[in-house]
């Protein structure tokens with residue numbers, strides 16, 4: 112192999128799914144449709160990342176540096192046109208019907224170009240996840256119908272998930288830490304609903320959201336016992352957006368303070384009763400943490416690809432930077448680590464499809480309903496109304512809890528934490544190592560490599576700091592999934 116043959120990621124045709132993960136060959140033999148869907152996702156996501164994102168991510172980053180409220184609606188609309196922002200919704204209901212594996216592929220591909228823009232496109236499905244973990248049939252159907260309707264109209268329907276408060280960050284995700292923390296945001300009972308007061312901070316899309324799913328205590332001196340989950344429409348009187356953070360990286364994704372001043376929330380918007388808020392958080396984390404690991408993997412791959420491109424063009428007297436042996440050893444080392452972390456990430460995604468909420472789409476009642484009921488009916492208000500009746504609404508929760516037990520959720524928090532730490536630590540390490548390769552000239556803004564450096568650090572902080580994720584790995588034994 113000659114030096115110029117080093118091809119990786121963005122600028123060469125990176126190897127397809129099966130050649131980077133040969134163990135999938137066995138699955139391909141028995142469930143070809145499953146692998147086909149992920150391969151298809153890779154083609155679509157890679158095309159979008161290269162053709163639509165790559166040419167403009169530096170410009171977007173620059174605009175967001177000047178104005179943290181700048182949001183690139185043009186890129187968002189292009190993603191919306193091909194339904195990337197509603198990818199997990201079943202095809203029959205208007206989405207792409209992508210499983211966890213296909214969504215992991217999507218996250219890796221988009222994050223390899225810009226993790227913040229990837230987050231704007233893919234992480235909005237948090238709203239859907241927030242509903243799905245509780246799995247109340249009426250709510251799930253309504254959210255899906257609203258998201259599909261918004262997609263068709265080309266309008267955004269953004270969700271935020273609000274846990275962090277100025278006086279309570281890491282503590283809000285941990286049972287043990289919760290016992291001593293003192294949050295300030297609180298809810299109190301009022302006729303027909305609840306009144307909420309306080310502030311949440313560092314909320315992704317808090318400045319753009321139409322709905323906020325928020326964990327709020329009734330009694331700030333007993334947060335764990337009184338933590339509940341609310342659905343709060345942001346057009347409610349008393350809701351406002353405070354500061355939109357000026358961050359070192361991931362600038363295209365807005366992170367905002369949100370303020371509740373005597374916000375009234377009706378009874379039916381209490382999604383989880385007091386004492387169940389932490390469980391709700393853990394269940395969402397059990398899905399999302401692993402995807403942040405995948406995003407870190409994508410970032411690492413993109414940073415390496417940009418560095419290889421730079422080094423292949425940089426002249427060092429009679430030869431190129433990439434011909435230096437020390438550079439090639441660093442590259443080989445990074446490729447090895449990317450391969451290892453990719454296995455961990457996709458192992459996690461396949462486990463999500465097999466044991467977590469995604470498996471519901473494979474269960475007979477849901478599979479059959481999706482097969483025989485017409486789309487109009489599945490998205491209709493009459494079905495939503497029917498599903499809101501007490502028996503049907505709680506049937507979904509009952510069924511889901513039978514399929515995904517509390518032990519499974521905790522097992523996934525652990526597996527997810529391992530993947531999150533592995534992927535995001537890799538992102539920071541690779542962004543750092545490629546800076547060694549390209550030097551000061553390569554770290555000039557125009558090459559985009561320093562953006563990976565800035566974006567990477569943030570992945571270690573959110574979705575639980577990597578210290579908090581390590582605590583999750585330490586505190587209990589690894590729980591078997593079977």
Ligand SMILES: Cc1cc2nc3c(=O)[nH]c(=O)nc-3n(C[C@H](O)[C@H](O)[C@H](O)COP(=O)(O)OP(=O)(O)OC[C@H]3O[C@@H](n4cnc5c(N)ncnc54)[C@H](O)[C@@H]3O)c2cc1C
Pocket residue numbers: 271272273274275279280281282288312313314315316358361366569572573574575576577578579582
């Ligand atoms: C870009 C971005 C987007 C975000 N999006 C959201 C969002 O959408 N929704 C949301 O709710 N939050 C969001 N966050 C907040 C994020 O989850 C918190 O920043 C994170 O949980 C850490 O909380 P903190 O910043 O208050 O730090 P702290 O909790 O104050 O932690 C400070 C340091 O102490 C360590 N530490 C704290 N407690 C312990 C302990 N018990 N044991 C060991 N070490 C400990 C931490 O690991 C960290 O190193 C976002 C943050 C960022 C940067």
